[in-house]
Amino acid sequence: MSSEVRLHQILDWDSPQQNARLRRELAAGLLQAKASIAPKFFYDRLGSRLFEAITELPEYYPTRTEAAIFSEHLPAIRQALGQGFTLIDLGCGSCGKAGRLFHAGVLPSRYVAVDISVDFMRDSLQQLKRELPAIEMIGIGIDFTHEFELPDDLPLKRRVFFYPGSSIGNFSPPDAGRFLRGLADRMDASGGLLIGVDLIKASALLDAAYDDALGVTAAFNRNLLRHVNVRIDADFDLRDWQHVAFYNATDARIEMHLEARRALTVNWPDAAGRSLRQFVAGERIHTENSYKYSPEGFTALLASAGFSDIRMWTDPRGWFALFFARRAE
Secondary structure (H helix, E strand, O other): OOOOOEEEOOOOOOOHHHHHHHHHHHHHHHOOOOOEOOHHHHOOHHHHHHHHHHOOOOOOHHHHHHHHHHHHOHHHHHHHHOOOOEEEEEOOOOOHHHHHHHHOOOOOOEEEEEEOOHHHHHHHHHHHHHHOOOOEEEEEEOOOOOOOOOOOOOOOOOEEEEEOOOHHHHOOHHHHHHHHHHHHHOOOOOOEEEEEEEEOOOHHHHHHHOOOOOOHHHHHHHHHHHHHHHHHOOOOOHHHEEEEEEEEOOOOEEEEEEEEOOOEEEEEEEOOEEEEEEEOOOOEEEEEEEEOEOHHHHHHHHHHOOEEEEEEEEOOOOOEEEEEEEEOO
16 A cells, blocks of 8 residues: 555645735735734644644643543444545644544545645645555645635545534634535535534633643744745734733634734835835734634534534533534435
């Protein structure tokens, strides 16, 4: 069996067409009345490694809690998935969560790793292929929040989309519903969705998870500006910005921002010459939302997006949930 992986539709961040689109997107966000940067820009190679470090922190409960749910309910999860399925891992990162499932005996016939951080995904997938050469593996480097095309020869039958780690929380609930409907449209009734969801809980636990004592999440957030500098030739000075994260109970979401420590101006070139954005001291750039759900709320969201036969597993404290659902016939 070949130890090589098949690579498909690899995102070229530096192609003229893609680079122009990304520059427009970043500039538009920075020039809004309330500046913002999409969280997908966290994930350059360094950002991806910093996020892997975050998952090891004592404050960051989602990864270990989700892993415990997988371990506790593995027989039921294996039964739900069945055999002969294609696992499509959205935002695969290090491929670690899929790899742990495979080593525990949940074996797909085909594994499709999808991620925006192409180099990190390629390296991780090749390592996993060396460990499990019998599984066909495909890597797709795309921004699946913007466009999502699967290989033409990927069978529609028995597709299972895998979206662990509560990344669905980066979408607002209406956008999450549209995204989930898009997944339902890309499978038939023999397929399914296995998705991790962070649940509403005490704000102190949430605040600590996104603002750890070691400052790894702060470094992850500020690295976003370094990536923006590379992408649009901006002149952000990371020392001028501090990490801010808090739970917004009204909207049931964690918010992450970068706050200007002083009044400053950021410049970058554009088609007309140069653009600039002035910030006053204390002004913020919104970098991420992470919405939290009740079990009933997310069940309703799945149903409205075209899923049925919805099953849920959670931890004893009710901090996190893993859902499996089929496309409604």
